[in-house]
Amino acid sequence: MPTETFNSLPEEKRARILDLAIEEFAAYSYKAASISNIVRRAGIAKGSFYQYFGDKKGLYRYMVEISTDQKMTLVKDLRPPENNAGLFGYMRWQFLSEVLFEIRHPELAQIAYRAFSEGVPFPDIREELRRRGTTQFFKQLITQGIVRGEVAVWVDPDIAAFMMEVLFYQFGKYFIERLGLTEDDFTNNSIYENQEAQQLLSNLMDILEAGIKRDPEQRKDFPSTVEVPSG
Amino acid sequence: MPTETFNSLPEEKRARILDLAIEEFAAYSYKAASISNIVRRAGIAKGSFYQYFGDKKGLYRYMVEISTDQKMTLVKDLRPPENNAGLFGYMRWQFLSEVLFEIRHPELAQIAYRAFSEGVPFPDIREELRRRGTTQFFKQLITQGIVRGEVAVWVDPDIAAFMMEVLFYQFGKYFIERLGLTEDDFTNNSIYENQEAQQLLSNLMDILEAGIKRDPEQRKDFPSTVEVPSG
Amino acid sequence: MPTETFNSLPEEKRARILDLAIEEFAAYSYKAASISNIVRRAGIAKGSFYQYFGDKKGLYRYMVEISTDQKMTLVKDLRPPENNAGLFGYMRWQFLSEVLFEIRHPELAQIAYRAFSEGVPFPDIREELRRRGTTQFFKQLITQGIVRGEVAVWVDPDIAAFMMEVLFYQFGKYFIERLGLTEDDFTNNSIYENQEAQQLLSNLMDILEAGIKRDPEQRKDFPSTVEVPSG
Amino acid sequence: MPTETFNSLPEEKRARILDLAIEEFAAYSYKAASISNIVRRAGIAKGSFYQYFGDKKGLYRYMVEISTDQKMTLVKDLRPPENNAGLFGYMRWQFLSEVLFEIRHPELAQIAYRAFSEGVPFPDIREELRRRGTTQFFKQLITQGIVRGEVAVWVDPDIAAFMMEVLFYQFGKYFIERLGLTEDDFTNNSIYENQEAQQLLSNLMDILEAGIKRDPEQRKDFPSTVEVPSG
DNA sequence: CATGAATGAGGGTTCATTCAT
């Protein structure tokens, strides 16, 4: 949603501005992010910025858009899961794509994560994000899984979707930190032959799968209530 | 960590300042929170604030401290789980205590959540928080569970702890929003007789339990690798 | 005074630019009016504007010129007062023409009014406006009236002209507001059969006429001085 | 309405700021007036200004208030008109007080005049001004005059009040310019012995009086309609 | 001749912090 002016900028300049803007909104909340800081570091005039993006909100909207777009682009380029992969194969594929996204575009992922965890201060952007968002998606996935007999009937689809989404958004960062991935790992694709990395992802997925998969044996109910003091 | 001066303040005044400060840091990130706003609403002199807390960082450090302290106090007052509750009984108890905390002190919980999800801009506070934090705790729990045969041996303790922690921090908000809890529900303890609420918590816990519990039967390994395009 | 370039513009475009410029200078004082706003709404290039009018002052000068020109054009098209209408008939005719102008070109009238009431920030434009202005005109009118015996000899021509001019500039707006005239009244000529409107104009004119007309009877002098405190 | 902070300022500083602020709002419309310009010339920090007045609107409100207050103070100190002065004596007194105000506080008068002629951009200030304003006052005066037989019954009170008000606001400036009054004339009270000045005021008042006073003789009606071309 | 990108000063406003009282 930036102006044509911005899109026609020399690639080098355009990229520099964009990178710095992404960096800023990844590092700070919407309110704390500073346009002044961006233009100062980008070496452009304040007025130019406003010719490119209209206002702070405009830039922010664009950042969110870039983030979701890049994610979709990446997903589109990924080989889809096998047809017979089933719910769990599909979910595994989803998580991998998110980790990949977070490895390739850590700052865009951070922006998306901020939008998810801190909320978006503008209703229209919030709405747009929700339409493209993951919540609905995970819920559908679980519901289908129940219907197909892959997921246990006692599972609350909403709760399970909530769990998926929360883990989905946080797994990438954990993954990267734990394996100590650096920029070097991002450029080549060495991670995909990294046994440790693959192991890690498998472990998470297996836990989730075991947690919700349909079990032919009877499962007993747990007493889940705990007494609480009056105070 | 406020000065003695602050601690000697008339209780009513001390509480008012604290409440407003908590409100501010719950509503905004560290950078976006405004000291000016706090003192204005508290009706105290700017200079007094700096005599009480030194600077913005000092207040923030105190906010984090209060949050963790209050959580511990609440936990201490809760009837502990039965001795024979086992790992899962204990975890269930942990989760309930967090929900309770979030219901009783939503703003303190929000501050803790911000620290967890947005990160803490000061290394020393970050370190302090980690020492008191939940990550180590959950990891110990899982490790013990494995030793005792409650948790499957194939479970990576770090991953499981990560899952626990992430869900632990987000479950409260989800819980409150989904059940539409209002202030009224916070004052009395009606939630504990609320079938729906209890069901919800059980469902989450059951999924986690099923996900990591030791299963006498043989479990098959999932092929968890997905091919990735070169691009 | 715009460049030949501007005058050669396609009529539709020329008119659009002009209308928006007039709107802007009618709505805001010279300093507060915004060139950027005009070009944005007109959909023309900033550079084009500067090629048409030189600078902000150039446009303003043109706006004032258009205003006086349009007024003169309108007056020229009006049937002049009867030859034997006398001073008061002529003045009545003047006022009506102003009301007409204000109805037909409210924004041009507003620009003229601003120039009159707020002053013009440029000496040369100010001077030019004075030469075409109404002050001299009203003074001549009154002076002639005295010579012809229509106006009382005790009337100070300058004061009377001042009164005429001030009322002349403000009557239109009052008139329109009081009668609640809308755009609809501007398109057709229904106002001229509007009894109330005619009555209103008559009342003003009658008061002015009674105020300055020559009265055969002796008039007594008023003691017009008031004592003033020393402070 | 400035803060206590401002009111407690050293007199010299307070006056300096006020004078410059008045000067700014007398010279420019609300939108065009510049806070930056005021603080720069006053030699104070920007932040200080906002501690004094809250915001631009706050200062403007104060300017308007000072203007009306000063006018009322001046009026209060003036010897009131004789009891038997009648409507016209009273009106004469009103006009003199306005001229006096304009001589003693030309910039405050200019602010009031701007509010009257350009309108006030804030509804609440507009409303407050209307309550203290002159329109209602003049209308009452005229209406009473009709009842008491001082004003001709054919006079439309609204129109007459409108005339009074318009002349009231503009007479001062005209007066000062015509007589070439300088600052010197403002300090001493030499104007009140100035025959020319007294004459001038009398002339205006006499015209107004003659215009609306009740005339025992029958007055003839003027045909006040003028034909208008269709174009 | 038209364009519109670039500029940077200036607009109003809020900020955390200091320090004399």
Add this chain to the structure above:
DNA sequence: AATGAATGAACCCTCATTCAT
């Protein structure tokens, strides 16, 4: 110990104007 006035940098945003294309 408490105060709150003073500060000036930083905030987001708009401006009139220039000039290379």
